[in-house]
Amino acid sequence: MGDGTTSPKAVQLTAAQIEENRAALADQTTMLATMADGAVLRLGEAAERMRERSDAVNASARALGDAASGAERSVEVVLSSLPKAHEELRGLAATVENVGLGASERAGTLDAQLSALSERGREADNIAGGAAQKLAAHLARMESTSETASARLERVTAEMSAAVDGVLERAARAIDEARNAQR
Numbered sequence: 229m230g231d232g233t234t235s236p237k238a239v240q241l242t243a244a245q246i247e248e249n250r251a252a253l254a255d256q257t258t259m260l261a262t263m264a265d266g267a268v269l270r271l272g273e274a275a276e277r278m279r280e281r282s283d284a285v286n287a288s289a290r291a292l293g294d295a296a297s298g299a300e301r302s303v304e305v306v307l308s309s310l311p312k313a314h315e316e317l318r319g320l321a322a323t324v325e326n327v328g329l330g331a332s333e334r335a336g337t338l339d340a341q342l343s344a345l346s347e348r349g350r351e352a353d354n355i356a357g358g359a360a361q362k363l364a365a366h367l368a369r370m371e372s373t374s375e376t377a378s379a380r381l382e383r384v385t386a387e388m389s390a391a392v393d394g395v396l397e398r399a400a401r402a403i404d405e406a407r408n409a410q411r
Contacts, residue, residue: 236240
């Protein structure tokens, strides 16, 4: 064996060992290929999820960018409008102040006029009250005078009626006497 020739048994043993190693290597290769296929599948699924998430992030980023641009434009419009609005508010405040002062002055004038009218109303009430009292007294005097005149008129009417009756009676007697004297 040390002569450079290999014994058939050693060759057989080596061939069996090689065959055993080759079978183990084929098993490991199959197992590694299966693992590689599974890894490729999982990596593909992970890549798909990453692509979907990336698309969602990109869409959100675009929406956020659009919203930020819109907000920026709105802020620019508001900021550019602020000086004009401030001036308009100053003008409006001055107008309101002037109107308030005018209204206050008019209210003072109106108050004075109302006070004067109230005083005149009291004076008119006093005058009307006095006139009503005078009118009532005059009516009472007129009623009393009317009652007196009525009583006097009744007396005069009764006296006249009695006088007329007396005259008529005497005239009737005189006519009767004149008739009797002529017969």
